[in-house]
Amino acid sequence: xxxxxxxxxxxxxxxxxxxxxxxxxxxxxxxxxxxxxxxxxxxxxxxxxxxxxxxxxxxxxxxxxxxxxxxxxxxxxxxxxxxxxxxxxxxxxxxxxxxxxxxxxxxxxxxxxxxxxxxxxxxxxxxxxxxxxxxxxxxxxxxxxxxxxxxxxxxxxxxxxxxxxxxxxxxxxxxxxxxxxxxxxxxxxxxxxxxxxxxxxxxxxxxxxxxxxxxxxxxxxxxxxxxxxxxxxxxxxxxxxxxxxxxxxxxxxxxxxxxxxxxxxxxxxxxxxxxxxxxxxxxxxxxxxxxxxxxxxxxxxxxxxxxxxxxxxxxxxxxxxxxxxxxxxxxxxxxxxxxxxxxxxxxxxxxxxxxxxxxxxxxxxxxxxxxxxxxxxxxxxxxxxxxxxxxxxxxxxxxxxxxxxx
Amino acid sequence: xxxxxxxxxxxxxxxxxxxxxxxxxxxxxxxxxxxxxxxxxxxxxxxxxxxxxxxxxxxxxxxxxxxxxxxxxxxxxxxxxx
Numbered sequence: 001x002x003x004x005x006x007x008x009x010x011x012x013x014x015x016x017x018x019x020x021x022x023x024x025x026x027x028x029x030x031x032x033x034x035x036x037x038x039x040x041x042x043x044x045x046x047x048x049x050x051x052x053x054x055x056x057x058x059x060x061x062x063x064x065x066x067x068x069x070x071x072x073x074x075x076x077x078x079x080x081x082x083x084x085x086x087x088x089x090x091x092x093x094x095x096x097x098x099x100x101x102x103x104x105x106x107x108x109x110x111x112x113x114x115x116x117x118x119x120x121x122x123x124x125x126x127x128x129x130x131x132x133x134x135x136x137x138x139x140x141x142x143x144x145x146x147x148x149x150x151x152x153x154x155x156x157x158x159x160x161x162x163x164x165x166x167x168x169x170x171x172x173x174x175x176x177x178x179x180x181x182x183x184x185x186x187x188x189x190x191x192x193x194x195x196x197x198x199x200x201x202x203x204x205x206x207x208x209x210x211x212x213x214x215x216x217x218x219x220x221x222x223x224x225x226x227x228x229x230x231x232x233x234x235x236x237x238x239x240x241x242x243x244x245x246x247x248x249x250x251x252x253x254x255x256x257x258x259x260x261x262x263x264x265x266x267x268x269x270x271x272x273x274x275x276x277x278x279x280x281x282x283x284x285x286x287x288x289x290x291x292x293x294x295x296x297x298x299x300x301x302x303x304x305x306x307x308x309x310x311x312x313x314x315x316x317x318x319x320x321x322x323x324x325x326x327x328x329x330x331x332x333x334x335x336x337x338x339x340x341x342x343x344x345x346x347x348x349x350x351x352x353x354x355x356x357x358x359x360x361x362x363x364x365x366x367x368x369x370x371x372x373x374x375x376x377x378x379x380x381x382x383x384x385x386x387x388x389x390x391x392x393x394x395x396x397x398x399x400x401x402x403x404x405x406x
Numbered sequence: 407x408x409x410x411x412x413x414x415x416x417x418x419x420x421x422x423x424x425x426x427x428x429x430x431x432x433x434x435x436x437x438x439x440x441x442x443x444x445x446x447x448x449x450x451x452x453x454x455x456x457x458x459x460x461x462x463x464x465x466x467x468x469x470x471x472x473x474x475x476x477x478x479x480x481x482x483x484x485x486x487x488x
Contacts, residue, residue, distance in 0.1 A: 063423075063424065063425040124462070127452070127453050127462075129450045130447070130450050
């Protein structure tokens with residue numbers, strides 16, 4: 001079996017538009033949540049969202065390469081540009097060597113709805129233009145990035161709801177471990193426009209704490225009242241260890257375990273049992289004992305039920321070893337299809353700079369979170385191994401274990 | 407619409423929206439070979455022409471249009487004169 005390492009990371013998010021900005025925000029416990037007034041006008045129950053600045057790609061990318069990018073694809077392009085740069089991979093390298101892509105994405109609502117609006121108005125599909133189809137498909141991110149970066153290896157989108165980004169890394173890890181690919185670009189992208197979250201808002205799953213947006217996302221806190229949708233994109237370059245050493249690439253961390261499961265129950269209600277199985281499998285795959293885990297980046301989104309089930313599972317799995325736990329969603333909101341990838345990036349930053357980012361707004365524990373060791377403030381701490389959880393609708397669960405390279 | 411106005415509008419959208427190299431624009435420039443307009447760009451040009459000139463390009467009327475000058479002629483045949 002080959003070893004798999006992370007050699008580059010890039011991000012575009014509501015807490016920073018590159019890795020350096022994000023690292024500062026995480027350390028400072030800075031929230032990226034705000035109010036989008038247009039959501040209230042559109043009939044949303046909650047106007048709260050992660051505020052992500054619209055990217056400007058004109059001048060950076062040719063029209064033909066730009067025109068198929070939906071909003072989440074633009075985020076993913078910028079994140080990938082940074083990730084490849086950090087990994088020391090340029091266009092010349094990509095043209096000479098086979099590189100794969102697994103990227104998490106599970107919607108492209110704006111592109112679909114805007115195209116439909118044009119057809120309804122004009123009654124003529126030929127007035128949609130050439131970009132609509134390439135923006136509208138779920139695989140929009142991978143089809144565009146593979147074209148822009150001339151990728152010639154495995155190429156597909158992972159659609160697994162809020163675990164999409166995490167599974168993309170798990171699959172990239174499996175492909176490299178099996179010797180099928182030497183480098184796979186992994187990640188997750190999430191649109192943040194007004195069309196993207198209406199149907200999710202319909203479930204009354206979002207916080208309505210509008211008077212204090214930065215206090216609204218409060219994973220594990222007894223006063224939590226729902227999640228805050230957010231987005232952007234995070235990209236990670238996964239590479240076979242020996243290959244990375246030969247290339248002289250920066251080795252940021254090692255992916256050592258991937259665990260997955262499906263609840264086989266309710267479409268939206270999480271399950272402590274399903275979380276447990278994914279976490280246990282990831283630990284077994286990594287040959288790591290629960291007591292060896294220094295930090296857990298929880299999935300916890302700030303919903304009453306989801307956080308409770310995860311807290312039950314974490315308590316059962318870790319018992320007395322009580323590793324430090326935080327949900328970075330307290331700052332970022334729920335980055336949905338992107339979250340599983342961005343949270344690996346956040347945790348790798350913590351590992352590399354020896355701190356645990358706080359679970360902000362955790363003021364009052366409930367019966368379940370009270371049993372956990374939740375970081376309420378930034379903690380200076382050496383992290384050698386961490387676990388990151390991601391769960392999604394339909395009961396899809398993913399857990400990853402990442403180790404420091406020594 | 408006058409010929410000069412048609413040419414001005416077409417040049418503007420070719421440069422700003424299709425991002426054609428401005429120095430390549432000339433009446434005898436070949437749309438495909440000189441200006442680099444491919445079949446997907448043409449799908450967008452149909453949309454832009456409808457927005458700017460209010461008519462829909464028909465592919466069968468474009469079979470003999472190979473140069474930019476011929477493209478101006480075609481648009482003029484649709485909206486010229488007034």
